[in-house]
Ligand SMILES: Nc1ncnc2c1ncn2[C@@H]1O[C@H](COP(=O)(O)OP(=O)(O)O)[C@@H](O)[C@H]1O
């Protein structure tokens with residue numbers, strides 16, 4: 001199924017047409033991109049925009065309307081009244097999702113007037129954020145109750161088929177008014193970049209409508225999709241990441257394979273490694289670029305004179321190593337893998353001889369409040385060891401913690417780098 005997208009181009013690659021294309025593609029439908037305006041912007045600032053002549057917008061829609069099966073249309077930045085009129089005429093009869101874009105999140109105007117947006121409201125599913133809903137309804141919105149009143153007014157007075165007021169500027173709860181009924185979609189704040197959330201939301205809505213879901217279900221699905229695109233946003237983009245689900249799954253797949261290979265290599269070191277395996281067992285953890293962590297279920301244990309993994313490589317199979325790795329990644333994001341061994345003086349000396357950067361933490365230095373909180377020891381330990389050496393540590397040891405057993409953590413930028421380090425450390 002194809003989804004028509006009528007929107008503006010964001011040169012920062014965060015919002016607008018590019019976010020819409022990615023959203024539609026990521027959700028498995030075919031995007032038909034129609035450009036209304038070129039903006040000059042980055043995630044911090046819109047410097048200006050240039051609207052295309054309405055005829056150019058009209059011709060783009062005409063070129064595709066007849067030759068694709070269009071399940072829905074998402075309409076974003078319109079720019080001018082003339083473009084709004086042309087889009088209205090050319091999209092007659094399609095299921096229309098209108099994101100009434102008026103201002104960017106950075107506060108710059110993206111349309112000549114509220115009236116231009118109103119041109120397209122009749123019969124559309126409209127998705128204003130709180131300030132846009134205030135502009136369309138003339139009401140002040142400070143609560144979920146007031147969101148509901150405004151949604152009703154926009155539907156009843158302006159003739160929208162349905163109204164979804166988005167709560168990103170209020171409490172993260174979204175409200176839907178449809179066929180005389182009100183629905184609430186509770187949400188919680190997700191940490192991450194939010195530039196482009198509105199674009200992704202309305203595109204996802206259009207996709208789920210095209211797939212045939214009923215409106216309340218589409219809102220729920222679009223909201224969850226936006227949450228993922230915030231949670232898995234990337235610092236480099238400073239905007240939402242509509243490709244999050246595909247990327248996350250690809251990274252999971254690769255990390256699992258990488259760790260499985262490395263565990264296999266590690267097993268080759270069986271007899272040499274056996275004396276270095278602590279009572280609690282060894283584990284081996286690998287993080288994806290999204291900081292999701294895989295490890296060996298049940299750990300790697302001594303087995304006769306050799307060693308053996310108890311279970312398979314799984315997501316979230318080690319709490320301690322996951323916490324150590326994630327803390328290390330806050331300082332050095334290139335570090336992706338870690339493995340723990342029993343502490344011994346020879347091992348630490350050998351590491352130093354091999355030129356590895358060695359650090360340690362000492363629980364006697366742990367502040368009382370961290371001790372009492374219990375969960376924070378690992379994080380505190382890694383942080384204090386990192387700060388102690390002032391550069392990226394390859395190996396961190398402590399002399400009693402985690403069931404009081406002294407332990408060594410060996411870090412690496414890949415699972416194989418850790419295996420190579422373990423190989424060097426355990427060779428006689
Ligand atoms: N930080 C956040 N955490 C979770 N959900 C958010 C966050 N910011 C926005 N949302 C959600 O993203 C969607 C878009 O909302 P909003 O940001 O208000 O739109 P706009 O980009 O048009 O201002 C809504 O479903 C909203 O609840």
Ligand SMILES: Cc1ncc(COP(=O)(O)O)c(N)n1
Pocket residue numbers: 007008009010015016017039076077101103104105106110194195196197198199
């Ligand atoms: C081309 C274009 N379309 C839409 C938005 C709104 O997105 P946001 O509210 O996240 O700034 C934008 N900034 N640019």
